[in-house]
Amino acid sequence: MRTPGWVLLLVAALTATGCTGAAAAIPADVPATTPAAAPPVVVLDPGHNGRNGAEPAAIRRPVPDGRGGTKACNTTGTATDAGYPEHAFAFDVATRVRQQLSAAGVQVVLTRPDDDGVGPCVDERGRAGEVADAAAVVSIHADGAAPGASGFHVAYSAPPLNPAQAGPALQLAHLLRDSLRAGGFPDSDYIGDDALSARADLAGLNHATRPTVLVECANMRNAEEAALVSAPEGRARYAAAIAEGVLAFLGREG
Numbered sequence: 001m002r003t004p005g006w007v008l009l010l011v012a013a014l015t016a017t018g019c020t021g022a023a024a025a026i027p028a029d030v031p032a033t034t035p036a037a038a039p040p041v042v043v044l045d046p047g048h049n050g051r052n053g054a055e056p057a058a059i060r061r062p063v064p065d066g067r068g069g070t071k072a073c074n075t076t077g078t079a080t081d082a083g084y085p086e087h088a089f090a091f092d093v094a095t096r097v098r099q100q101l102s103a104a105g106v107q108v109v110l111t112r113p114d115d116d117g118v119g120p121c122v123d124e125r126g127r128a129g130e131v132a133d134a135a136a137v138v139s140i141h142a143d144g145a146a147p148g149a150s151g152f153h154v155a156y157s158a159p160p161l162n163p164a165q166a167g168p169a170l171q172l173a174h175l176l177r178d179s180l181r182a183g184g185f186p187d188s189d190y191i192g193d194d195a196l197s198a199r200a201d202l203a204g205l206n207h208a209t210r211p212t213v214l215v216e217c218a219n220m221r222n223a224e225e226a227a228l229v230s231a232p233e234g235r236a237r238y239a240a241a242i243a244e245g246v247l248a249f250l251g252r253e254g
Contacts, residue, residue: 038107039105039106039107040106040107040135040136040250041106041107041108041109041132041133041134041135042101042106042107042108042109042134042135042136042137042138042246042250043108043109043110043111043128043129043132043134043136043137043138043210044094044097044098044108044109044110044111044137044138044140045094045110045111045125045128045137045138045139045140045204046087046090046091046093046094046095046110046111046112046115046139046140047077047086047087047090047139047140047141047142048074048075048076048077048085048086048087048090048141049074049087049112049115049116049117049118049119050085050087050088050091050114050115050116050117051116051117051118052074052075052076052077052087052118052119053076054118055118058073058118058119059072059073059074059075059076059118059119059121060072060073061073061121063121063122063123063124063203064123064203064207065122065123065201065203065206066123066126066157066161066203066205066206066207067161067200067206071122071123071201071203072122073119073121073122074118074119074120074121074122077090077141077144078142078143078144078220078221079144079220080220080221080226080229080230081221081223081226082226082230084220084226084229084230086141086142086144086220087115088115089142089217089220089229089230089235090140090141090142091112091114091115092232092235093140093217093235093238093239093242094110094140096235096236096239096240096243097138097140097239097242097243097246098110100239100240100243101243101246101247104243104247104252105252106246106247106250106252109128109132109134111124111125111128122202122203122204122207123203123204123207125139125204125207126203126204126205126206126207126208126212127207127208127209129208129209129210129211129212130208130209130210133210134210135210135211135249135250136172136210136211136212136246136249136250137208137210137211137212137213138172138176138212138213138214138215138242138246139204139205139212139213139214139215140214140215140217140242141214141215141216141217142216142217142218142219142220142229143191143216143218143219143220143221144219144220144221145190145191145219145221145222146190146219146221147219147221147222147223148222149188149189149190149191149219149221149222150186150188150189150190150218150219150222150224150225151185151186151187151188151189151190151195151218151219152180152185152186152187152188152195152215152216152217152218153187153188153191153192153195153196153197153215153216154173154176154177154180154192154195154196154197154213154214154215154216155173155192155196155197155198155199155202155205155213155214155215155216156169156170156172156173156196156197156198156199156205156212156213156214157169157199157200157202157205157206157208157212158198158199158200159200161206162209164208164209164210164211164212165205165208165212168211169205169208169211169212169213171211171249172211172212172213172245172246172249173196173213174196175245175246175248175249176213176215176241176242176245176246176249177194177195177196177245178245178248179241179242179244179245179248180195180215180217180238180241180242180245181195182241182244183237183238183240183241183244184237185217185218185237185238185241188216190219191216197216199214202214211249215242217229217238218238
């Protein structure tokens, strides 16, 4: 911090008159400045993208899966029987979560800026948290299971490949699970255990070096849940629950 001119003049005057030492100290009431803490960064990864289906060659090309193999760059995602696509649901929910986190003082980065592009590939999505130096990364999806299946689950990379996956990602998974339950959403009855799913096959999780999870919000092939994800009110409920879980992980709940 640059010393104010009036302070320099005071010190010079005191020195000239022989008033040195303690008498020449800068007055105690001169305010000190403390740099403001940077807001935490959260990466939101809305699954798939609106033009993936139009670029099959681009999304089918192999990329590293984070465990020594390869995966397709991306997929088109699923849809309700009425045609409402997962990519649109994921982007809408991510946008709503971003608004709520931003209002709480969190800096939010999206892995795609809109719902009219191709990709990015799953390995790039997985590294997005490190690029942004994020405190947390949440990938937002909806599932396409058998029509009788229902409920949400939260996936995490296991066995873990680094300390972020071993501990903090599990904590994030539990907090998001709890916030979705508190939002009135039922646990998955077809995958995972207690609404948590350990996965070794998801490249977006395997590449992560920051706490990262993937939320499958609902089964879009289930008629009741299809109606919920297709309605703005339903998407607002999912977004509120996800935002609450993220804020709890950041220690900013309430």
